[in-house]
Amino acid sequence: MRDPDFWQKDGIAAKLLSPLSAVWRAGACIRTATTTARHPGCPVFCVGNFTVGGAGKTPTAIALFDLLTRLGRTPHFVSRGYGGSITGPHQVDPVKDHADKVGDEPLLLAQEGPAWISRMRSLGAEAARNAGANAIILDDGLQNPSLIKDCSFAVVDSAYGIGNGRVMPAGPMREPLLRGLEKVHAIILVGDQTPDFINDLPASVPVLRAHVTPVNGADFKDRKIVAFAGIGRPAKFYDSLKQVGANVVLTRDFADHHPFTDHEISALRTEATRQNAMLVTTQKDWMRLPSESRTGISSLNIRLMFEDPEQLSRIVTSVLADG
Template sequence: MRAPAFWRTRGLPARLLAPLGAIYGAVTARRMRREGVRAEAPVVCIGNFTAGGAGKTPTALALADALAAQGRRPAFLSRGYGGAIREPTRVDLNRHRADMTGDEPLLLARRAPTVVSPDRVEGARLAAALGDVVVMDDGLQNSSLAKDLRLAVVDGGFGVGNGLCLPAGPLRAPLETQLDAVDAVVVVGPGAPGAEVGRLAASRGLPVLQADIAPDSRTVAALRRGKVLAFAGIGRPEKMFETLRAAGVLVAEEMAFPDHHPFTRAEVASLLARARRKGLRPVTTTKDWVRVSGLLAPGEEHDIVALPVTLEFRDPAALGRLLAERLRRPALRPSA
């Protein structure tokens, strides 16, 4: 879905939907308080307080790198949103497509073993057999699996929007309830909304880690040579457009699609034709690329540029200390 504009304010639509939001938030809060099943390996959950994108997948990838630097063997766990797989499955980049696994798992699998499973407990069992720490991409509000470290990722430019629960606002549960259910907050990028969430988290004694999204320098250098048509189907498409402009890329046209948008061949062909007519270079996110690439005709493979990004923690040492402190529990291996 695409986030409605009223999620940023408490105007009439938000006020009318607030009673429904209160009910939704209360139900989610009650579910979050349930005790989960302990996995055979420590579990790190990368989630967010709101619906939509905040930078969870780049955070998960950066966290995997930090774990590897400590000698750990991370394995990712994803529910595979938008994919057809219903049983715990290890992602195979030579066999699986986005319509089978969802888009994020295909990105995660480039870095470390990745398991897709709508059932988090069963998925964690398989992931624990592939590594010695399980990194969950999303699942903060899912209580079926106990977590050893819970990180909430906050978009600096959006924060928690109007502070109301779905459908009146973007929150999945009341912010106070969710702050009680996390061990640290990661604020990605600058912005007053995210800074305010960070201050609130710090006032409750939670560690607040600052991070930034950095686009690939070689890709940016190539894009600076001309004008681009930027398109994205992520939680906040404007974040990708802002990243390009901040890097000095001339964005002549923007096209925003809903998060996890299932592109069609007709849409891709129309987008390419539009770019050719206007002399623009199409560029999108790596997450969108895994959904679009299978729709390209022979000879079009290089017509769309995927913009790789990495998440960089401003204080990597603070992250390292947090991981070392919270993940002291060794992985348990089932008895033969």
């Protein structure tokens, strides 16, 4: 699905749906009250967001993995494995596993370091600890009550912000902003813009500025591109291609975490041939392609770069020092 347009505006549709937001919030409260939270015995760093949809959690989790590794830790990723069929706990094998079993994000994370999927995040964290992890990076799960977090970051797309600020289904929020702010050590703001709510944040919530940077952009400079994406906000991917100098002649959007069929892949190849263009997708989408279908399809690979890396380092170091 795509975000409804009214999620960006506090108009009549949002107001009419706002009573249903109370049902969503009540469900979250019941879940929290009936869940026994557990801690794996090593620091847990959560990378989540306030809203549904893509914000940049996966590249943030990878940046945190790199930092923890430089600090001498042995971090493991833990994810729910959205889009996969395995309930876990299961350590992802980046060679043998497929996205339909483990999900696209865990498969991408497993290219960087040890990654686990588990519908019960607490069990996944404990399995990771038993396998040698001395730090856990929880990919998503800010609103999940089953695992005690030592440090949580909320990743925010600077162009999207928090939409109209209302809780689903009246808006894109997973929970009220004030409740979310109580959980986080910092907000990681990805992009050049500054959403209105950032200016009203309490001083106790630092904002870390970061930017998504292509690492293989030169491969696409001055090339004709047919681009396709099944992520939360495909336009961000197309803009990234244009920023590296690619000539994007055609785009094709799919639903977030879309499982590509042979027919769809064949149609994309036909269109790329007709346009005499390269066929390019995102790293996550490339992970979801069947291995036998990846030949001839490229991906734009990205990293998250912080404007002031020391901000993140100070927060993480402080949490580790607290045990």
